[in-house]
Amino acid sequence: MNTETTVTSGSLLAAAPLAALAGLVSFVSPCVLPLVPGYLSYVTGMTGADLAEQRRGRLLGGVALFVGGFTFVFVSMGAVAGGLGRWMLEYQTTIQRVLGVMTIVFGLAFMGFIPGLQRTFKSGRLPNAGIAGAPLLGVIFGLGWTPCIGPTLAAVQSLAITEASSSRGALLSVAYCVGLGLPFLLTALAYRRALGAFAAVKRHYALVMRIGGGMLVLIGIALVTGLWNEMTIQMKSFIGGFETPI
Template structure:
């Protein structure tokens, strides 16, 4: 419990979840959501709108589980590396912050060519049985596309210097990315209407998302992230539940 309520995670967890949401709303994920839902259930778009939600929700849950395993494993590794490289933590954190700033600018479209997707020509079988494998493939193949937001989360995972905390931050990212998939499965038609609004405001979405990444990078480069973490740890440790 103390790991979850540590000052750094209290601050980083919601940021990581927000980064996941930004990834979901990005131009390289949102337009493909109906296709993913159709593939993981083996149903056409018309069937998705008409049939019961049980099969759709199960397929999407398995899909989300697939990419969650991939991203949490990466967070586990980055957090573990952070613990091993503590001696050089200050320098590496600044480097990761600089990279995050560059990727944030790329996410906003100021550095073209840095958001590419590597798609596998061999897709798993369509339907429920193939859903978790498609999720894992999404986690691996779409990493260059959602890389800016994911890189920011992994940079924060590194600064945690703990495999467990790194995994928790990646899990928060997966919540931000996965919950909208699940909500889409629950309310498919309404979600499609909301997608239309987001598509019409893609520029604003990418500017806000990129701005978030740049802000994280600046905090890492300047050392303010560590200062805020220490301050928040003091607040958390001094908090007492009122009975």
């Protein structure tokens, strides 16, 4: 499978935007958004006052290393999930339906209808504060916060398994990390404005969780009913018939 086929496959084109959106939903979830100022302070070694002064070079450097840390974790997970999907390709239809049901359950959990499925396992030992410890803190975030952002991440990994390819699974996880990591970087660029936006999101947490969970439920229904396959077939047909005008 060449790179062009991998990137332009109908299923991946359909799944990548959803994965990025899932990453954004994870960012604005109650277990991540309220802690963002703390993350930024920790990975840069700066106080809240220093952050407000917009010392962007150090702030962007620390955040980029932090994002790189959890991106490594999630992309590795995606590659493994895609590889497992390829190994289980013979049972793809059954597996896809099971994953669809699981995604629906995760969506309902994200909306708060199934208590106990959103937890955070925190490491008892953290790296030293500052830029040097930022990548390791990103890795700890990727591993320790997985149960907390599990519903959205699990939906992305379910799609990675249906891709039946390690490279596609990794690319799908990259899309998720873009959705999760880009807001961190934008926050570093405009810290004061971002705090105002965070306050607005916090006032509408119930709506955010309903929308995010509803998105996961719809993805699960599409996987269970086979609508996902039909949609990707249509996209492949569209891509195959597209010609660039001269």
